[in-house]
Amino acid sequence: MEHGLGDQQVSVLWRRAEVAGIPRRKFLALLASGGAVAILAACTPKVTPTPSPVPPSPPPTTPARPILKPTPDAFFIPLGTNAEMRFEVMASRAYITPGSFFFVRSHTATPLIDVKTWKLRIEGDGIASPLEVTYNDLLKMPSKTVIRFVECAGNGRSFFDTLLKKPAEGGQWRLGAYGIAEWTGVPLAELLRQAGIKRTAVDVMPTGLDSTSVERPMPVDKAMAEDTLLAYLMNGDILPLDHGFPARVIAPGWVGINSIKWVGKITVSEKPIFVDKNTSSYVFIGPDYPPQPPAKGPILTTQVVKSACALPWPATLSAGAQRIVGYAWSAFGKIARVEVSTDGGQTFREAALTGPNIEQAGVRWEFTFTAQPGEMTITPRATDDKGNPQIDLAQQKWNQLGYLFSAPVPHPVKVVG
Numbered sequence: 081m082e083h084g085l086g087d088q089q090v091s092v093l094w095r096r097a098e099v100a101g102i103p104r105r106k107f108l109a110l111l112a113s114g115g116a117v118a119i120l121a122a123c124t125p126k127v128t129p130t131p132s133p134v135p136p137s138p139p140p141t142t143p144a145r146p147i148l149k150p151t152p153d154a155f156f157i158p159l160g161t162n163a164e165m166r167f168e169v170m171a172s173r174a175y176i177t178p179g180s181f182f183f184v185r186s187h188t189a190t191p192l193i194d195v196k197t198w199k200l201r202i203e204g205d206g207i208a209s210p211l212e213v214t215y216n217d218l219l220k221m222p223s224k225t226v227i228r229f230v231e232c233a234g235n236g237r238s239f240f241d242t243l244l245k246k247p248a249e250g251g252q253w254r255l256g257a258y259g260i261a262e263w264t265g266v267p268l269a270e271l272l273r274q275a276g277i278k279r280t281a282v283d284v285m286p287t288g289l290d291s292t293s294v295e296r297p298m299p300v301d302k303a304m305a306e307d308t309l310l311a312y313l314m315n316g317d318i319l320p321l322d323h324g325f326p327a328r329v330i331a332p333g334w335v336g337i338n339s340i341k342w343v344g345k346i347t348v349s350e351k352p353i354f355v356d357k358n359t360s361s362y363v364f365i366g367p368d369y370p371p372q373p374p375a376k377g378p379i380l381t382t383q384v385v386k387s388a389c390a391l392p393w394p395a396t397l398s399a400g401a402q403r404i405v406g407y408a409w410s411a412f413g414k415i416a417r418v419e420v421s422t423d424g425g426q427t428f429r430e431a432a433l434t435g436p437n438i439e440q441a442g443v444r445w446e447f448t449f450t451a452q453p454g455e456m457t458i459t460p461r462a463t464d465d466k467g468n469p470q471i472d473l474a475q476q477k478w479n480q481l482g483y484l485f486s487a488p489v490p491h492p493v494k495v496v497g
């Protein structure tokens with residue numbers, strides 16, 4: 081095939097074209113002449129400016145909406161430039177988090193990137209031959225599909241305040257800064273090999289094209305892992321604008337900040353790289369964490385083990401037999417066991433794990449119990465297949481920026497008779 085794309089890439093593009101009303105013959109002609117870029121350009125509605133008697137106002141410096149996709153109150157809790165998924169939206173879902181429910185965490189606003197001019201540059205002293213990759217090039221490269229979570233390091237931060245009684249700085253997330261998606265893209269290892277990565281390379285840093293160029297390095301071993309991707313599809317469709325279009329890193333199990341969105345550059349270095357997001361933020365700061373110059377404390381790498389109820393917060397249930405569902409996930413593997421307490425953590429009973437149980441993604445669980453009228457809490461507690469448990473609240477160390485809360489969370493419930 082002269083366009084050089086795989087079947088999945090072609091069918092994703094055709095679905096887009098069909099919705100945009102492009103006939104099959106025109107689609108094939110565009111694909112042959114301009115590849116994926118031509119298709120996406122043809123699918124973008126042309127905006128014809130209407131002549132207006134009033135002089136145009138200067139372009140706003142910040143867009144009116146930092147997030148471009150709809151974030152209705154029924155699905156999301158607004159949090160500054162971010163949006164937390166309401167976990168109850170997943171109660172009636174199969175497993176994967178649809179893009180329309182997926183939490184958004186962006187330090188500034190979603191940038192609009194033109195794939196016609198977008199280029200990914202791979203550079204630095206850790207590679208032998210600097211590489212420039214266009215969108216068309218990227219879609220032609222060997223691809224891989226994985227199902228993995230993306231979770232913010234600050235997910236659960238609000239519980240430092242409400243459970244530990246020691247507030248932490250930053251967005252007060254409950255547990256919805258987490259989602260599971262199917263990601264398709266080019267293994268970062270493939271791109272780095274094409275750029276001639278040297279054996280002396282130590283750090284790999286993707287940089288975003290958002291206004292503040294968000295970037296955070298990872299060690300070369302993580303960058304070369306077989307499931308670390310530069311993803312351009314999410315759940316089988318073109319990556320949504322808010323989630324990193326045209327391409328984002330997926331760094332499985334690692335703090336969300338390593339899954340850099342809107343990537344424009346990847347720097348490969350023979351020396352450790354220190355930037356703001358591995359020295360001042362996304363590091364543990366607090367009495368239990370000595371500084372590690374130039375970092376203010378130990379540098380975060382992986383997420384932890386967590387579990388959540390797919391219920392409104394607070395939830396209202398009717399008295400009698402109840403079946404509730406939730407999710408549990410680990411940065412290190414699959415989930416081995418979920419137990420649930422309905423008496424404030426005194427006794428636990430095992431929940432049933434249902435459906436897919438995928439490493440560094442998560443599992444759904446189901447729990448049945450008899451609800452008695454009154455106020456109660458439902459507390460799930462997970463352990464992964466490597467033996468990592470959710471730690472007890474008494475062992476949960478505080479850190480100033482509220483990262484990696486891992487204790488079980490009692491979900492408030494009112495039972496009405």
Ligand SMILES: Nc1nc2c(c(=O)[nH]1)N[C@H]1C(S)=C(S)[C@@H](COP(=O)(O)O)O[C@H]1N2
Binds near residue numbers: 290293294295341
């Ligand atoms: N370029 C860029 N990449 C980024 C961010 C950002 O602000 N800019 N936020 C990071 C953080 S903190 C998280 S938790 C994840 C969130 O990904 P999502 O918005 O797709 O859920 O993206 C990461 N990648």
Ligand SMILES: [Mo]
Binds near residue numbers: 232233234336337
């Ligand atoms: Mo994050």
